[in-house]
Amino acid sequence: MxxxxxxxxxxxxxxxxxxxxxxxxxxxxxxxxxxxxxxxxxxxxxxxxxxxxxxxxxxxxxxxxxxxxxxxxxxxxxxxxxxxxxxxxxxxxxxxxxxxxxxxxxxxxxxxxxxxxxxxxxxxxxxxxxxxxxxxxxxxxxxxxxxxxxxxxxxxxxxxxxxxxxxxxxxxxxxxxxxxxxxxxxxxxxxxxxxxxxxxxxxxxxxxxxxxxxxxxxxxxxxxxxxxxxxxxxxxxGRELTEEVKLASQVADDAEVVLEVENLSAGRMVKDVSFKLRKGEILGVSGLMGAGRTEMARLIYGAEQPESGTIKLHGEEVKIKSTEEAVAMGIGYLSEDRRRYGVLVEKNVAENTVLPSIEKYISKGLINDRSANKDALEYNKVVRTKMTGIEQVVRTLSGGNQQKVVLAKWLLRDSEILIFDEPTRGIDVGAKAEIYEIMQELADEGKSIIMISSEMQEILRMSDRIVVMCEGNVTATLPIEGATQEEILSYAMMRKEV
Ligand SMILES: Nc1ncnc2c1ncn2[C@@H]1O[C@H](COP(=O)(O)OP(=O)(O)OP(=O)(O)O)[C@@H](O)[C@H]1O
Ligand SMILES: [Mg+2]
Missing domain, CATH: 3.40.50.300 (P-loop containing nucleotide triphosphate hydrolases)
Structure with missing residues (x-):
């Protein structure tokens, strides 16, 4: 034939x-x-x-x-x-x-x-x-x-x-x-x-x-x-890569609690969610797709309003009424749906990268293009965006490279709390390793990270602690020490009677 x-x-x-x-x-x-x-x-x-x-x-x-x-x-x-x-x-x-x-x-x-x-x-x-x-x-x-x-x-x-x-x-x-x-x-x-x-x-x-x-x-x-x-x-x-796991938390139990969420509820997707995020911590949020993780993140990022429950930043209760307010309070959110919320496809790489950080480059009403472009280039180098240069229009980048630009943008924005929703989806295996390294560096510098991920390997490699969700509920909060795929999965499938 x-x-x-x-x-x-x-x-x-x-x-x-x-x-x-x-x-x-x-x-x-x-x-x-x-x-x-x-x-x-x-x-x-x-x-x-x-x-x-x-x-x-x-x-x-x-x-x-x-x-x-x-x-x-x-x-x-x-x-x-x-x-x-x-x-x-x-x-x-x-x-x-x-x-x-x-x-x-x-x-x-x-x-x-x-x-x-x-x-x-x-x-x-x-x-x-x-x-x-x-x-x-x-x-x-x-x-x-x-x-x-x-x-x-x-x-x-x-x-x-x-x-x-x-x-x-x-x-x-x-x-x-x-x-x-x-x-x-x-x-x-x-x-x-x-x-x-x-x-x-x-x-x-x-x-x-x-x-x-x-x-x-x-x-x-x-x-x-x-x-x-x-x-x-x-x-x-073109080279070997090793798979790693984190063996022990790198954050002290008494490190400052930066964010505390208590009994947060909204609709059918977020039910009575509570957890703490410490300074310098990477908190992995595991669960099957549809577990309510993105919906929970949207409440913290001000994209949606909770029906009940509280959010505290450094011990003080806050109401986050919009995503702009969240950014102003030092909360950055990298969306899982980058094509809808992540990039301006007709703008170039530099513009997309510096957008949320633009105030950094304004002085006396003028934008300092040189310094903005320099940073845009540097951060896209870090995530290895494959491009002809920072002038390239984002629409003409490959899908994964568009996502890298979004990542570069949030890394540059330098928020105190970063919520990464499926940060390496659509990203190739080589670049993933680089991104993991950057995330760990950010945490080491004292940033706090909530990392929502459906990839077990990623959760086990990056998290200091793991929150597991199922159908809108937190079903477990686990230390990284001794955590296994099987254990996480069993909590991810643990339905709570309501
Ligand atoms: N319309 C275009 N104009 C200019 N360059 C383009 C255009 N379409 C693709 N390219 C370039 O061609 C190369 C290959 O891109 P392609 O989209 O085929 O990659 P890919 O293998 O699908 O990657 P990904 O896994 O990120 O989706 C990239 O360097 C990209 O920037
Ligand atoms: Mg492609």
Whole structure:
């Protein structure tokens, strides 16, 4: 049988910067092929070339042996080659069914036959086994649901190849399970799946083969069954990395309590939450997705108001009425949903980085650009943002590098209390180590950090103490000494009777 897809010697440059050099990629019918590599390695770019978003400079693409080159995504879709993007790009004020069928609606003469489109949308959701209201506005959906809409759209196109670009970065565990079931199903129909991810657990769970890129170059393709995490990391990073855990808390039990939260409640997601944060401490907040961790953080950051309970800073009760007030009180929050809240995509790296710290650079009504730019450069170097320079517009950075800019911004802002919500999601393994180092340095300097993370390894490596949440409740507060994955997980799944 001919191969489903063959890409050979693909080259692509953006204004002189070589994003892809002679890259190759092969895909079989009915295979899940994972695609890995560091931030900015060229993964999204290659897949955008395959699906008609970008055009290659040179190279060959064969679909079932036939040479193809797509001028746009519509042409690729017509051939059954479909991408579910890393940055979701739907029209938010349209309804779900309008989004799915835009440009190819069922018609009654010149009129769009809404009833029929809604019916078709319902049937699609039934096929992929999710329940979403076709009349809902896309904006009102969770990111996970939006993703399901994109998948429904893909399925409606009679796909041959479906590309998922970091699909799970904003999904709950239940949604991830749903997605994997759908992928299995697509696979059994002979559809080829390309799956871009930074998450090792996912790669070993669902892929048949893995291709790795580094700095725009092809490194190799391996059978998932014949490889392991260490081999993949060295293919991606070009060196070995060791996994570490923190063996003992680095904060004295009598260190000053900087933040104290007592009996905080709001809605169904935050119930009677209490904990203390000490000076210089990294407090890990563990739990499954949907445990209420982000909602809890939003109360402390002033984005939402608690219904009851108190927040104390240095022993004094405070009401934090807005995010601006939180920042003024020395609380910084790095959102897990960076695409919505994190960056101004049309601004450049420097502007994004210094934005919350701008008062530092103003004197006599003037902004000191030189010193702002110097700091922007320095902090982006620290997090290893891959960019042409601080003048690069953020929209043209790879997804992970956009996130690094947000990180650089909060590191520069220098808040007394930093809340990091999934700080390394979408960040490659090499850069993670660097980010961990910076976080520890901040704590050593006396900053206090709340680190919400769904990655057990990250929790065990960084935390001085661990708070575990389940369904809005704190189910345990554990010392790092002796903490194990199993123990944390059992508390993360411990439901409280109400
Ligand atoms: N439209 C564009 N204009 C200029 N440069 C671009 C553009 N799109 C991508 N690039 C550059 O091409 C390189 C590869 O980016 P790409 O998005 O393919 O990386 P990636 O492997 O998907 O990384 P990530 O894991 O962070 O998503 C990066 O250096 C990026 O800045
Ligand atoms: Mg990408």
């Amino acid at each position: 001919t191969e489903l897809l063959e890409m050979k010697n693909v080259n692509k440059a953006f204004s002189g910067v070589q994003a892809l050099s002679d890259v190759q990629f092969h895909l079989r019918h009915g295979e899940v092929h994972a695609f890995m590599g560091e931030n900015g390695a060229g993964k999204s770019t290659l897949m955008k070339i395959l699906t008609g978003v970008y055009q290659r400079d040179t190279g060959e693409v064969l679909l079932e042996g036939k040479a193809v080159e797509y001028a746009n995504t519509a042409e690729a879709m017509a051939d059954g080659v479909i991408i579910v993007h890393q940055e979701l790009n739907m029209m938010g004020d349209l309804t779900v069914y309008e989004n799915i069928f835009i440009g190819r609606e069922s018609m009654n003469g010149f009129l769009i036959n809404d009833r029929d489109n809604v019916k078709r949308a319902r049937e699609l959701f039934e096929v992929i086994g999710v329940s979403i209201d076709p009349y809902a506005k896309v904006d009102s959906l969770t990111v996970g649901q939006q993703q399901m809409v994109e998948i429904a759209k893909a399925v409606s196109h009679d796909a041959k190849i479906v590309v998922f670009d970091e699909p799970t970065s904003a999904l709950t565990q239940a949604e991830i399970n749903e997605l994997f079931t759908i992928i299995d199903d697509l696979k059994s129909k002979g559809i080829g799946i390309i799956y871009i991810t930074h998450r090792m657990d996912e790669v070993f769970q669902i892929s048949d083969r893995i291709t790795v890129l580094r700095d725009g170059e092809y490194v190799g393709t391996v059978n998932t069954a014949d490889t392991d995490k260490d081999e993949l990391i060295s293919m991606m990073v």
